[in-house]
Amino acid sequence: MSVATTPAPPAPTPRPPRTPPGPGRTRRFWVPTPKILILGVVGIVVAYLAIVPLWFLIQGTFFDSTSNLFTLEGFKRAYTDAQSFEMMRNSIWFAIGSAVLSLVVGTSLAFLNVRTDVPFKGLFFAASIIPLVVPGILYTVAWIFLASPDIGLVNFALEPIFGPGTFNIYSVWGMIWVEGLHLSPITFLFMVAAFRSQDPSLEESALMSGASRITVLRRITVPLLRPAIAASTLIMTVRALESFEVPALLGLQEGIYVFTSKIYFMLRTYPQDLNGAGALAIGLLGIAALGMVLEHMLSRGAKAYQTVTGKGFRPRPIELGRWRSVAGIAIIGYFFLTVILPMLMLIYTSLLPYYQRPSGKAFSSMTFQNYADLLEMSKATTALKNSLILGASSATLVMVLMAIAAWIVVRSHIPGRKLLDLLSFAPLVIPGLVLGLSLQFVYLRSPIPIYGTIWILLIAYCTRYMPYGMRYAVTSMQQISSELEESAAVSGATWWQVFRRVLLPLLMPGLLAGWIYIFVVSFRELSSSILLYSSGNEILSILIWEQFENGKFTTLAALGVVMVAVLMVLVSIAYKLGAKVGLQQD
Numbered sequence: 001m002s003v004a005t006t007p008a009p010p011a012p013t014p015r016p017p018r019t020p021p022g023p024g025r026t027r028r029f030w031v032p033t034p035k036i037l038i039l040g041v042v043g044i045v046v047a048y049l050a051i052v053p054l055w056f057l058i059q060g061t062f063f064d065s066t067s068n069l070f071t072l073e074g075f076k077r078a079y080t081d082a083q084s085f086e087m088m089r090n091s092i093w094f095a096i097g098s099a100v101l102s103l104v105v106g107t108s109l110a111f112l113n114v115r116t117d118v119p120f121k122g123l124f125f126a127a128s129i130i131p132l133v134v135p136g137i138l139y140t141v142a143w144i145f146l147a148s149p150d151i152g153l154v155n156f157a158l159e160p161i162f163g164p165g166t167f168n169i170y171s172v173w174g175m176i177w178v179e180g181l182h183l184s185p186i187t188f189l190f191m192v193a194a195f196r197s198q199d200p201s202l203e204e205s206a207l208m209s210g211a212s213r214i215t216v217l218r219r220i221t222v223p224l225l226r227p228a229i230a231a232s233t234l235i236m237t238v239r240a241l242e243s244f245e246v247p248a249l250l251g252l253q254e255g256i257y258v259f260t261s262k263i264y265f266m267l268r269t270y271p272q273d274l275n276g277a278g279a280l281a282i283g284l285l286g287i288a289a290l291g292m293v294l295e296h297m298l299s300r301g302a303k304a305y306q307t308v309t310g311k312g313f314r315p316r317p318i319e320l321g322r323w324r325s326v327a328g329i330a331i332i333g334y335f336f337l338t339v340i341l342p343m344l345m346l347i348y349t350s351l352l353p354y355y356q357r358p359s360g361k362a363f364s365s366m367t368f369q370n371y372a373d374l375l376e377m378s379k380a381t382t383a384l385k386n387s388l389i390l391g392a393s394s395a396t397l398v399m400v401l402m403a404i405a406a407w408i409v410v411r412s413h414i415p416g417r418k419l420l421d422l423l424s425f426a427p428l429v430i431p432g433l434v435l436g437l438s439l440q441f442v443y444l445r446s447p448i449p450i451y452g453t454i455w456i457l458l459i460a461y462c463t464r465y466m467p468y469g470m471r472y473a474v475t476s477m478q479q480i481s482s483e484l485e486e487s488a489a490v491s492g493a494t495w496w497q498v499f500r501r502v503l504l505p506l507l508m509p510g511l512l513a514g515w516i517y518i519f520v521v522s523f524r525e526l527s528s529s530i531l532l533y534s535s536g537n538e539i540l541s542i543l544i545w546e547q548f549e550n551g552k553f554t555t556l557a558a559l560g561v562v563m564v565a566v567l568m569v570l571v572s573i574a575y576k577l578g579a580k581v582g583l584q585q586d
Contacts, residue, residue, distance in 0.1 A: 035495040042404045049463040050423040053438035060441035061278030074275025091258040099236035101180025106187025114195035117317045119328040127335045128185040135524035136245040138560040142342035143178045170253045179246045194228035238291040242431035244527035259284040281434040289429040349557035370558035383543040391523035394461035395515045398469035406473035428467040432527030452534040460528040465518045476510025516574045
């Protein structure tokens with residue numbers, strides 16, 4: 001009996017020893033590909049913009065600038081003086097009041113627009129978009145012209161009935177009124193989306209079962225909208241806490257301080273109290289971060305309130321009947337109150353040689369001299385040029401960087417990509433004034449000569465609006481299948497060719513929408529710029545602020561009208577161009 005034997009494997013050939021590089025041989029070094037370089041640079045820039053300002057803010061708050069020793073004196077000065085309790089009370093009252101007013105107005109308008117047969121639905125778009133274009137400082141100044149106890153047009157009209165000074169815009173109630181109206185279009189846009197995604201058949205079933213309209217509203221409509229209402233309230237509360245224009249223009253006149261105006265006051269006094277301002281900034285930052293965390297938690301639990309599933313549904317508008325005309329009058333009144341009346345006051349004031357109440361003498365003295373003076377004002381042309389440059393540059397840089405960052409987050413498998421997404425979102429919780437203070441801490445101590453130039457404003461805008469660019473880019477990227485990139489890569493295209501020739505054209509509609517939004521908000525930005533600008537680097541918002549401080553209301557109004565007109569024209573052009581960008585259908 002023979003036994004089969006398996007031949008033994010051959011002995012491994014010994015590897016020749018590595019010879020050290022001789023005089024004529026060179027060591028090979030790893031050379032990164034263009035793809036790795038681009039992705040690495042984008043990751044470093046995002047991390048720098050998100051982390052460095054916060055780190056220097058913490059360092060400048062907890063460490064003395066002269067001795068560099070740990071200190072809590074800034075917190076003692078900020079939170080233990082006689083006005084600190086009143087400041088915090090005013091901040092909370094102002095933020096909550098503004099959020100509630102915007103919620104009531106915005107939700108009511110959204111309900112009428114989506115769920116009823118209210119007339120003049122075309123006005124909803126104008127009433128929600130135009131206030132977003134009008135800068136907060138101009139909106140506030142317009143309401144000063146309307147409701148100031150001294151020069152207000154509304155008080156002048158009501159004086160024969162109620163006596164002088166019926167309304168006082170320089171109060172916490174006046175601040176709530178202006179901020180709430182200015183935030184109501186944003187709440188309207190939030191709640192329109194919520195109403196459109198809600199199945200009205202549940203309410204119809206309750207009505208057919210004999211429930212009254214009030215019962216349906218209380219037991220079905222409001223509970224289903226609870227996540228959207230809570231999220232809108234939290235976001236509007238944070239937005240009001242971050243607001244600078246309204247508290248500064250209305251509150252400081254009567255010594256009413258909130259977080260933002262107190263920080264500005266501490267930095268404008270001599271000597272500057274950087275530790276105290278930093279302590280207030282960290283407190284405001286903590287509240288804003290807590291609000292955003294709560295909003296995120298509520299949005300995660302919103303699935304329990306979903307009513308639109310795979311089953312089809314078609315919302316049927318509620319017939320208002322005899323109340324339809326009343327609702328139409330309310331829509332026209334809201335549009336007139338929030339859009340037409342403030343703009344009319346700015347136009348009226350811009351045509352006067354000096355501000356005066358409407359009368360025959362005032363109308364006969366109208367002239368375009370204020371607009372002619374703007375052409376001869378070197379600061380005005382410089383501010384317009386700077387605003388255009390900063391708006392276009394920040395929008396372009398943010399959207400280019402965030403398009404690449406969105407690819408990293410959505411498409412790649414790079415370790416730490418979720419951290420990049422988190423870092424790009426972090427500046428969202430940093431109020432504009434706090435960001436300005438943080439950049440002061442960074443570049444006052446930096447050897448790079450950026451502070452006092454237009455470049456520091458560009459850095460501030462890119463940092464502040466980076467989260468919005470990331471959301472636009474990520475949302476657009478998620479809607480594009482990866483099969484297109486894979487097909488191009490199989491055909492031999494490089495990563496950069498795929499990104500430039502395939503992804504960018506498909507992403508362009510979303511990127512352009514983000515570009516328009518960032519351009520508009522950068523063009524009218526004030527809260528970050530107020531701490532970072534220097535003479536010769538003014539922007540339009542800063543120039544309007546200076547005119548207000550100097551009491552030149554007619555020049556301010558003319559400048560504001562020009563600013564709004566430029567924004568409207570540029571946004572219209574951008575939307576016209578956007579209609580020709582992206583996928584074209586034959």
